[in-house]
Amino acid sequence: AQKVTQAQTEISVVEKEDVTLDCVYETRDTTYYLFWYKQPPSGELVFLIRRNSFDEQNEISGRYSWNFQKSTSSFNFTITASQVVDSAVYFCALSGNQAGTALIFGKGTTLSVSS
Amino acid sequence: DARVTQTPRHKVTEMGQEVTMRCQPILGHNTVFWYRQTMMQGLELLAYFRNRAPLDDSGMPKDRFSAEMPDATLATLKIQPSEPRDSAVYFCASGLSSALNTEAFFGQGTRLTVV
Numbered sequence: 765a766q767k768v769t770q771a772q773t774e775i776s777v778v779e780k781e782d783v784t785l786d787c788v789y790e791t792r793d794t795t796y797y798l799f800w801y802k803q804p805p806s807g808e809l810v811f812l813i814r815r816n817s818f819d820e821q822n823e824i825s826g827r828y829s830w831n832f833q834k835s836t837s838s839f840n841f842t843i844t845a846s847q848v849v850d851s852a853v854y855f856c857a858l859s860g861n862q863a864g865t866a867l868i869f870g871k872g873t874t875l876s877v878s879s
Numbered sequence: 880d881a882r883v884t885q886t887p888r889h890k891v892t893e894m895g896q897e898v899t900m901r902c903q904p905i906l907g908h909n910t911v912f913w914y915r916q917t918m919m920q921g922l923e924l925l926a927y928f929r930n931r932a933p934l935d936d937s938g939m940p941k942d943r944f945s946a947e948m949p950d951a952t953l954a955t956l957k958i959q960p961s962e963p964r965d966s967a968v969y970f971c972a973s974g975l976s977s978a979l980n981t982e983a984f985f986g987q988g989t990r991l992t993v994v
Contacts, residue, residue, distance in 0.1 A: 799982060809970065809985035855922065866912055866935065867983055869922040 766791045768858050768870035776876045777846050785841045785873045787856030793817075798832065798839045799857040799867060809855070815839060846877045881905045883986035885971050891992045897959040900989045902971030903952055910976040911954045912983055913946055916968045925969075928954065929976055961993045 767790040777783045789798065800812040813823065815832050823830050827844045843850055853874050857867040884903040892898055904911050912927040926936035926946040936946060943962070948954045958965055968990050972983035 801985075807968065807990075808987045809972075811982045811984065814982045866924045866927045868924070869914075871921040 766793075766796075766858050766860065766868045768856050768868055770854075770856055770870035770873050772873045773871070774874045774876070776878065779847060779877055779879050780845050781877075782842060782844050783846050783875065783877075785843075785854050785856075785875065787839045787841065787870060789837050789839065789856070789858045791858060791860065793860045795860075797859045799859070800830065800839075800841050801855045801857065801869075803853040803855065803872070805852070812841075843875075846875075848877050848879050851875060851877045881984075883971055883973050883984055885969075885986035885989050887989060888987060889990045889992075891994065892961055894962055894993055895960040896993075897957065898961045898965075898991060898993075900956045900969050900971075900991070902954040902956070902973075902986060904954065904971070904973030905984055906952070908973035908975050908984075909951075910974045910983075911948060912970075912972040912974075913954070913956050914970040914972065914985075916970060916988070917966075922970070925956070958991075961991075963993045966991055966993050 769788045772786055796817045798815045802810045802812055813830055820832050820834055829842045831840045853872045855872045856870045859865045859867045886901045910929045913925040915923050915925055923938055925938045927934050928948050931948040943958055945957045968988045970985050970988045972985045974983040
């Protein structure tokens with residue numbers, strides 16, 4: 765069975781602080797895909813990143829970075845120099861290696877960034 | 880700007896009434912997902928289709944929920960009869976299924992309230 769655990773329910777930081785959102789996953793598939801989505805207060809789900817299980821290279825996109833550690837089954841997300849606009853619920857998700865397999869989501873982490 | 884379109888955005892209905900939610904996937908996408916989001920359960924997969932064929936609807940209460948794709952440009956989710964516990968935000972997402980999995984693009988959701 766596949767499972768995604770986001771242990772942090774809520775995180776509060778002050779602007780310009782760095783913050784890391786944790787994601788731990790479980791799967792028996794040898795090939796799988798990991799995702800992060802952002803859900804701002806307006807409610808839509810915005811795709812942030814997809815990572816293949818055979819590509820452990822970390823990725824940086826502006827203030828966002830992702831650390832994929834297969835050995836610990838983790839795919840953590842770091843926001844550097846957080847801003848108020850980063851306030852949202854962030855979801856980590858996992859899908860299997862069958863084409864078109866549905867995403868299984870974690871419960872989400874609510875990030876509040878205050879000025 | 881291609882996006883998944885869901886209608887209606889908001890729906891308030893009385894218990895026992897039929898509810899139909901519609902989704903227009905991104906043109907060219909061949910995979911469609913239906914998710915339900917509640918505070919308690921988070922994002923739950925209800926059903927998904929590939930090339931209009933249902934692949935998995937095990938997340939749906941079969942006695943009252945039904946999902947269909949009458950054509951490649953329309954997916955529907957029906958609840959009959961609706962119950963207060965069905966109150967949630969229902970998201971449709973679409974993606975292009977291939978040998979390499981891909982991200983799912985989400986619509987803005989239908990907020991359903993059953994009174």
